[in-house]
Amino acid sequence: MGAGESGFGARRDAAVREAVRRGLVTADRPVAGLLDVCGARRAAAGLRAAFGGVEVLHAFAVKAAPLVPVLRLLADEGLGAEVASPGELALARAAGVPAESVVLDSPAKTTAELREALALGLAVNVDSREELTRLDALLAEAGAPRSPAVGLRVNPQVGGGSIGALSTATETSKFGVAMRDEGARQWLVRAYAERPWLSRIHAHVGSQGCPLELMAAGVRDTYELAEEINATAGERRIRTIDIGGGLPVNFTSDDIAPTHADYARLLAATVPGLFDGRYGLVTEFGRSLLAKSGLILARVEYTKSAGGRRIAVAHAGAQVAVRTVFAPESWPLRVAVFDGRGLPKRAEPVPQDVAGPCCFAGDLVAVDRLLPRIDAGDHVALLDTGAYYFSNHYAYNTLPRPGVYGFAVDEQDDGTDADAPGVRFATVRPPQPLEELVAESGGGASGAGALSALR
Structure with a gap:
């Protein structure tokens, strides 16, 4: 069994607390992806050290996190890019990855x-x-x-x-x-x-x-x-x-x-x-470099019970965790529960479902899971989601892509002081505005009436 990264849980808790306090997750923007930059840098350094002593190009699999600032961060850490489409190549080039460090698959x-x-x-x-x-x-x-x-x-x-x-x-x-x-x-x-x-x-x-x-x-x-x-x-x-x-x-x-x-x-x-x-x-590693450094944070909108089991309806479901929703046996995710201020809940665990916002019955990220009692206004965090989750959006119900933010935590911040200014954020991808969704769906000035003009 490998060792857990020292201090990661404290950094994660501090980031959640500050994300809530600073309004990165609100009633109007109820879900966001958070990426621990320190964790990503340490993973890249660990990979380089593991293969030290030989000539090697570590080409990050872009499909795991097709986000230009993330690719640039990894390029700064000495990694190249493995691309499998014109779009992924365009992202790698936008991130400044040198051509000689790009592999096309x-x-x-x-x-x-x-x-x-x-x-x-x-x-x-x-x-x-x-x-x-x-x-x-x-x-x-x-x-x-x-x-x-x-x-x-x-x-x-x-x-x-x-x-x-x-x-x-x-x-x-x-x-x-x-x-x-x-x-x-x-x-x-x-x-x-x-x-x-x-x-x-x-x-x-x-x-x-x-x-x-x-x-x-x-x-x-x-x-x-x-x-x-x-x-x-x-x-x-x-x-x-x-x-x-x-x-x-x-x-x-x-x-x-x-x-x-x-x-x-x-x-x-x-x-x-x-x-x-x-x-x-x-x-060509991807998931193993970033998964542990990411989480999806979502507000809980409602709670209810059915058949004697509590259900928390949150804003993170199939649109950000499509693999977990459709293949839960292969892709189970840990869920952490935080209160309305973004502080970890310590209540006695009870069996609960954590449901997403999509309009189909199977939109569940956890079923009959023992978790601290979740209440409306709390927050749930889907852990280990730094690769393939918040960066690979599934547009069911035309839900907008969530904002993604990188974070760094000062070493002296232990995650316990709600007013500590020890967390710094950088926007990786802003929340998608509804106007952009409309335009993507053919609702631009030249597109809205396109079919009506055909006779």
């Missing part, structure tokens, strides 16, 4: 995306045989461009974890070239032999729900293929191995387990050649 890259990636000098992981053929044509069209940072994504087919939707190395995964299919290994070796510009190889076994041993097995098989390709070519054709990300997060407590150091140690034991300096490395 996607199973559906268009010709225009590939052409842009080559022009910008991004690293590209080719996902299929057909995509490689398309890239052959683009490179021929470009007329001997500068050496591209291009590799193939392979699927080592080592199996899946407990969450099928996040297991990317199964027999029939949609990602990469299936390594164990008949004739596939020979095709891969030949593809590299025929293309001296292919210099990388990439694999990503899966994310939450995948045990470290399974992930390490996929990296081992990919490394062994790289060794075979280089031996066949008679030279170090593959110079960089991209091992993906996917480190699972502990959602049951403040403990950080496993850590990036745990994974690096297992890799060193399983694939020692990965760390002997012959290969550059790329990682």
Whole structure:
């Protein structure tokens, strides 16, 4: 079991108290995302330390937190960006991530995306045989461009974890070239032999729900293929191995387990050649860098009872916690309860549901959970939500995107003094105004009557 980060609970309580006191969460703006900047910086530093001693690019998976200020913060900490769409690339560029620190992954890259990636000098992981053929044509069209940072994504087919939707190395995964299919290994070796510009190889076994041993097995098989390709070519054709990300997060407590150091140690034991300096490395961690540093804070609007159980109706539900609402067994979240002033409630726990604002019965973030009695006007905090939650909005019922705020807590602030000025906030994304929602839904000056004009 990994150790919980020292002082995180106190920083979290201080941030909640100040967010309520300063009006970041109010009756008019009843939900917000809070990100512990100190926690994010420490996670980035821990990742760098875990893989110290080898040449490595840590490319943060932008899909985990597609927010420009967050990407810039991580870039300041020495991280690059892994992008899987034109939108994610645009965010990374807006954050100032250098092109040489950007990795493009996607199973559906268009010709225009590939052409842009080559022009910008991004690293590209080719996902299929057909995509490689398309890239052959683009490179021929470009007329001997500068050496591209291009590799193939392979699927080592080592199996899946407990969450099928996040297991990317199964027999029939949609990602990469299936390594164990008949004739596939020979095709891969030949593809590299025929293309001296292919210099990388990439694999990503899966994310939450995948045990470290399974992930390490996929990296081992990919490394062994790289060794075979280089031996066949008679030279170090593959110079960089991209091992993906996917480190699972502990959602049951403040403990950080496993850590990036745990994974690096297992890799060193399983694939020692990965760390002997012959290969550059790329990682693509996302959730494990930010989840523990984030929380969603929401006002409780009403309480009621049904069938003998209390229900708290709050303003955080499927619109910010879509995975938890639709797959609660795979994505359970801890809930902390605070009073109307933002102070932790200490009442005796009682079984309660915590419901969200969306207009369907399953919009529940906790069911029959033992929590301090929740009353109208209190606040609930959904913990460990710094990745994939408040940054990936689900627009059910046309609910606006919540504001997101980074925070830092002075070390002397222990979270007990309601008037202590020890918390500083910075706006990452302002709350979405209703006017913007209307415009996005075709309600602009030129759009509102567009259908009415058709006869």
